[in-house]
Amino acid sequence: MDGSCITLFISALFCAKIFQVPITPSILLSLFISIMVLSVGSPGVPGGNLVCIALLLPQIGVPAETISLIMGLYPLVGMMQTCTNVTGDAVVSMIVAKREGLLNLEMYNSNS
Numbered sequence: 001m002d003g004s005c006i007t008l009f010i011s012a013l014f015c016a017k018i019f020q021v022p023i024t025p026s027i028l029l030s031l032f033i034s035i036m037v038l039s040v041g042s043p044g045v046p047g048g049n050l051v052c053i054a055l056l057l058p059q060i061g062v063p064a065e066t067i068s069l070i071m072g073l074y075p076l077v078g079m080m081q082t083c084t085n086v087t088g089d090a091v092v093s094m095i096v097a098k099r100e101g102l103l104n105l106e107m108y109n110s111n112s
Helices: 002-018 025-041 048-060 064-099 105-109
Strands: none
């Protein structure tokens, strides 16, 4: 979900910049709400965010056909998105384990 949020936001701003769409605070708020909903509901398959980006672009006044610009870069973006998701999941797992008293600090801090 972390990677999806970042990818959707950067993709929307990238396309808006190409079409010289002014980014106002109301557009940013609308993007924030829409991206939160889309990132939770996006499928966990490779390229699943492309559908979400295609839904998001007309909302900010950018033609949905602009998705073709993002499709060429998406294999690289998808790899970085996966790294972000895995890192976020690991951090949250550590926080929950520590709060629940399930984290073995001796093993975590050991060098072996």
